[in-house]
Amino acid sequence: xxxxxxxxxxIIEKDRAQQTSTDWRGTFIEYLERVKQDPxxxxxxxxxxxxxxxxxxxxxxxxxGDSKAAQFFGDEPIKIYNFFKDEFxxxxxxxxQIARYFHSAALQGEESRQVLYLMGPVxxxxxxxxxxxxxxxxxxxxxxxIEGCPMAEEPxxxxxxxxxxxxxxxxxxxxEGQLCPVCRYRLKEEFKGRYEDVPVCTVAFxxxxxxxxxxxxxxxxxxxxxxxxxxxxxxxxxxxxSEGDPRVLDLNGAFNVGNRGMVEFIEVFKNEAEYLHTMxxxxxxxxxxxxxxxxxxxxxxxVAAHSxxxxxxxxxxxxxxxxxxxxxxxxxVPYNLRLSEEVKIYQKMLQYSDFREHIAPHTLExxxxxxxxxxxxxxxxxxxxxKLRLYDGKEVIEKGKTLKINVRELKDEARREAMFGIxxxxxxxxxxxxxxxxxxxxxxxxxxxxxxxxxxxxDLSDDARKQYLEFLQDTLHKAYLEILEKEITxxxxxxxxxxADALFQNYLDHAEAYVNKTRVRDRNTGEELQPxxxxxxxxxxxxxxxxxxxxxxxxxxxxxxWAATRRGTKVSHQSYEPLKEAIEKKLMSxxxxxxxxxxxxxxRDEEQAKKYTDLLQALIERGYNEYSAxxxxxxxxNNLWKD
Numbered sequence: 001x002x003x004x005x006x007x008x009x010x011i012i013e014k015d016r017a018q019q020t021s022t023d024w025r026g027t028f029i030e031y032l033e034r035v036k037q038d039p040x041x042x043x044x045x046x047x048x049x050x051x052x053x054x055x056x057x058x059x060x061x062x063x064x065g066d067s068k069a070a071q072f073f074g075d076e077p078i079k080i081y082n083f084f085k086d087e088f089x090x091x092x093x094x095x096x097q098i099a100r101y102f103h104s105a106a107l108q109g110e111e112s113r114q115v116l117y118l119m120g121p122v123x124x125x126x127x128x129x130x131x132x133x134x135x136x137x138x139x140x141x142x143x144x145x146i147e148g149c150p151m152a153e154e155p156x157x158x159x160x161x162x163x164x165x166x167x168x169x170x171x172x173x174x175x176e177g178q179l180c181p182v183c184r185y186r187l188k189e190e191f192k193g194r195y196e197d198v199p200v201c202t203v204a205f206x207x208x209x210x211x212x213x214x215x216x217x218x219x220x221x222x223x224x225x226x227x228x229x230x231x232x233x234x235x236x237x238x239x240x241x242s243e244g245d246p247r248v249l250d251l252n253g254a255f256n257v258g259n260r261g262m263v264e265f266i267e268v269f270k271n272e273a274e275y276l277h278t279m280x281x282x283x284x285x286x287x288x289x290x291x292x293x294x295x296x297x298x299x300x301x302x303v304a305a306h307s308x309x310x311x312x313x314x315x316x317x318x319x320x321x322x323x324x325x326x327x328x329x330x331x332x333v334p335y336n337l338r339l340s341e342e343v344k345i346y347q348k349m350l351q352y353s354d355f356r357e358h359i360a361p362h363t364l365e366x367x368x369x370x371x372x373x374x375x376x377x378x379x380x381x382x383x384x385x386x387k388l389r390l391y392d393g394k395e396v397i398e399k400g401k402t403l404k405i406n407v408r409e410l411k412d413e414a415r416r417e418a419m420f421g422i423x424x425x426x427x428x429x430x431x432x433x434x435x436x437x438x439x440x441x442x443x444x445x446x447x448x449x450x451x452x453x454x455x456x457x458x459d460l461s462d463d464a465r466k467q468y469l470e471f472l473q474d475t476l477h478k479a480y481l482e483i484l485e486k487e488i489t490x491x492x493x494x495x496x497x498x499x500a501d502a503l504f505q506n507y508l509d510h511a512e513a514y515v516n517k518t519r520v521r522d523r524n525t526g527e528e529l530q531p532x533x534x535x536x537x538x539x540x541x542x543x544x545x546x547x548x549x550x551x552x553x554x555x556x557x558x559x560x561x562w563a564a565t566r567r568g569t570k571v572s573h574q575s576y577e578p579l580k581e582a583i584e585k586k587l588m589s590x591x592x593x594x595x596x597x598x599x600x601x602x603x604r605d606e607e608q609a610k611k612y613t614d615l616l617q618a619l620i621e622r623g624y625n626e627y628s629a630x631x632x633x634x635x636x637x638n639n640l641w642k643d
Contacts, residue, residue, distance in 0.1 A: 068393025090336025
C-alpha cells in the first residue's frame, strides 16, 4: 500500500515539475531577450499549429510500404502525418489538405486570411479532426502573453509603431497587430507608458478554461447576440466608469478567447449569414469590432468551421453570401472506403468504450463491408463487392485471371462516392446493441442481425432500406460463407500453410514439365514420371480453367514465377493470386464432405466427436471463444453445406 502511494506521489511530483518548468514570468525587456535567443516563440497562430502537426513527423505511402494504400491512391504518394496517424483512418488526402492549408498559412500565404472549413457527411470525423487540433494546442508549449490581458495577447504589441522596423531587424521577427483597448489603457494609466516594465508570463492553452481555444456552437436564429463572438460591456461597471472607459469591457467572446490559438464554429451554417459577417474582418483584416465605442481589436487566430454538405450547398446557393464564400478554404471530409482501414476505426472506438466482451474473428470485417458498400457508387465495370475488394488493394480473380480494372478510373467516374451512406456511428450503435444483448460475445452472425434490425428501424427512404437489406441479407451472407468455409478449412487441415505450399510445389513440378515437354523427377523416389495432367486439371478447375485455357494458364504461371525468381523474390503458394485461389479451393474441396458430416451430425461416433472437438479447439486457437466457435459451426452446417 505504501509503495503504491509512493508511485502516485512520484507521478504527481513529476507532472508538477514539468508544469513548473514551462512557467515563466518577467518584464517585457526580459521577454525581448528571450525572443532574440529564439524568434520562433513569437510565431503567429497558424505557424504554431503547423509546428504542432509537423513535430510528430511525416512520411508517405511509399515509405510506409503500404501496397494497399498505394493501389488505392495511385502512383502519386500521399503524405502520412503521424499527428493524425493513430486516430484517423482512410482519409489521408483530407489530412494532407489540412496540413497544406496550415503550411501555406504559416508562410503568410492567402490561407492565413481564410477560414478552414471541413465539409462532409455526418460521422465522417469533422468534429474529431477539430478536437485533435485542439488537443495538439493544449499539449504544445505555452505562449508568452502580457500578464493580465483578457486575450493573452502577444507582448510585442507593446512596441510603438515607429520602432517596429528596428526591433524586427534586431529580433528577426515580423511584428503584427496592436494592443487591445484594455492593455492600451493599462499601459497609459498603470505603467505611465513604460512598456519595458510591463509584466509578461506564459499562458497554457486550455479548451475547458477558455484559453486560446474558442468554441462557437449554433445560436438560436431569433437571438443571435454577437457578444458570443466579440464580448460585451459589463453593465455592472457602468455605475463606476463611463461608457467609453476600457475598464467596462468584458472581452470574453469566442474570438477574444481564441486569440493566439483557434476558434471553432460548430455546424457553422445553422447560423444566420449576418451573424457570420464578423468572419470577414477576422480573416482578411484580422480585427473585430470591440463592444460599445472602443474601436477595434486585433485577432490572431485560426478560424475553423464545419458542417454537412446539405447546409454548405444551401449557403453556397445564396449569392448574397459571396463575401464569406470568398474567404473559405473547403476541405471535404468523406467516409473511408478501404475495408482494412474501416476495421481499424471500430477497433479504436471499441478500445475507448467499456465493452470487454469477446468479438469473434471477421465480425468487424463484415460490419465494415456493409458500411463501405453503402458508400459506393455503382459502376458498369464490376459489382460493388468487387469494387470494395479492389479499393482495399485485393486482387480479384475471374475465370482464372486477375481482374484488370484501374482503381483510379473507378474513383474518377464516381465523383460523390464516400459523401453518402452509413456512418461509423450507425455501425457502432449496432455493435453496442449486439454486445449489450450477448454477454458471451458477438460474431459476424449476430453482428449482421443487429445491423438488419437497425436498418429496419432507421428513418430511411424505401429505396435505401431495400438496398441496405439486400446488402445484409444477400451480398454479405454470401461473402461471409466464403470467409467461413476458408476459415473452417484452415482450422480443419493440419498445418494448412504447409499443405498449401506442398500442393503448390507439386503443381509447379508438373506444370513446368508439361510446358517444357519434359518428365517430372519424384522428390522422394527419384523416379522420372510423365506430368500428371489429371492432378493439374483438378487444381485448375477450381477456378474454372478448363479445356484449351489450361495450356495458357500453365504458361502464365511459369512466366510469372520465373520473373519473380529473377527478381530474387521468394515464391510460395501466395505468390500468384489465381494459383493461390485454386490451391486454397482445392484444399477446401478436399475437406468439404468430411466437414459437412462432422458439423451436421446430430449423433457423432467416437471418431467424429474427436474430430469435432479438435475442430472447435483449432477455431479457439484462431481467436474464437467456445461459444462463437460453436455458433459459426452451426451456421456453416445450416448454410454452407445444405443437403
